[in-house]
Amino acid sequence: MRIRVLGIGMGPQHVTPEVAEALRSADYVLAPRKSEEDRLLAVRRAVCERYGVALAVVPDPPRDRDDPADYQAAVAAWHEARAAAYERVLARRGGTAAILVWGDPSLYDSTIRLVERLAGRLRADWDVLPGVSAPQLLAARHRIVLHEVGRPVHVTPARRLREAVEAGQENIVVVLGGSSGPSELSELPGLADWTIWWGANLGGPGEELVHGRVGDVLPELAAARGRARAAAGWVMDAYLLRRVR
Numbered sequence: 001m002r003i004r005v006l007g008i009g010m011g012p013q014h015v016t017p018e019v020a021e022a023l024r025s026a027d028y029v030l031a032p033r034k035s036e037e038d039r040l041l042a043v044r045r046a047v048c049e050r051y052g053v054a055l056a057v058v059p060d061p062p063r064d065r066d067d068p069a070d071y072q073a074a075v076a077a078w079h080e081a082r083a084a085a086y087e088r089v090l091a092r093r094g095g096t097a098a099i100l101v102w103g104d105p106s107l108y109d110s111t112i113r114l115v116e117r118l119a120g121r122l123r124a125d126w127d128v129l130p131g132v133s134a135p136q137l138l139a140a141r142h143r144i145v146l147h148e149v150g151r152p153v154h155v156t157p158a159r160r161l162r163e164a165v166e167a168g169q170e171n172i173v174v175v176l177g178g179s180s181g182p183s184e185l186s187e188l189p190g191l192a193d194w195t196i197w198w199g200a201n202l203g204g205p206g207e208e209l210v211h212g213r214v215g216d217v218l219p220e221l222a223a224a225r226g227r228a229r230a231a232a233g234w235v236m237d238a239y240l241l242r243r244v245r
């Protein structure tokens with residue numbers, strides 16, 4: 001038995017020749033269904049159709065998001081429930097299964113941890129192929145390098161931005177913002193003079209880009225976010241923040 005973790009970037013247009021080859025040689029793709037209109041499932045379905053590989057859909061176990069104090073425990077329980085659901089399908093079907101990961105599997109995605117656990121239990125071989133991540137596409141769209149010459153770049157979920165700024169980070173990529181937009185930008189003192197390169201729905205319907213001084217572009221950014229949501233029915237955004245020195 002073999003399990004292949006495949007990064008698909010922001011959709012079928014980013015599938016690399018290496019991932020395409022892995023797809024053609026897989027027996028099936030294993031994919032979670034989070035809700036009836038799971039748009040990421042629709043993207044996975046489109047990729048499977050393009051490469052002629054069967055799709056095995058596994059209903060995703062519900063996740064308890066109510067109590068942030070119990071965040072780690074809730075995530076661990078959810079990972080275990082998802083692992084058990086995948087394990088049943090893998091044990092029944094055998095062969096080579098592929099799991100398609102949005103963007104790159106190395107960045108804020110639990111698939112690698114899940115597959116590592118499953119492969120141990122099922123004595124399966126497994127490997128990982130990379131894809132284009134949201135920060136890479138953000139940089140490409142804005143035609144920038146993520147950091148100044150020889151400087152570091154810090155990547156963080158939005159809920160830990162304050163901690164990054166307080167620790168002295170000056171060049172910060174922010175992902176996993178809240179559904180109502182990057183409110184942390186106006187809530188954090190001192191960010192108004194930083195420069196932002198922001199993008200929503202990168203590589204997909206309703207793509208929007210905004211660049212400028214944080215204090216100047218917040219209304220423009222909110223309007224662009226609204227347009228992205230109106231065009232696609234969903235919005236995902238990421239941004240680079242840089243302190244002006």
Ligand SMILES: C[S@@+](CC[C@H](N)C(=O)[O-])C[C@H]1O[C@@H](n2cnc3c(N)ncnc32)[C@H](O)[C@@H]1O
Pocket residue numbers: 010102103104105106107108109132133134135174175176177199200201202203204236237238
């Ligand atoms: C769970 S993380 C997954 C990241 C993914 N593995 C990657 O390599 O980009 C999801 C976050 O990535 C960012 N993201 C993913 N797709 C995006 C897109 N098309 N446009 C803008 N940001 C995106 C958003 O910050 C979103 O909250």
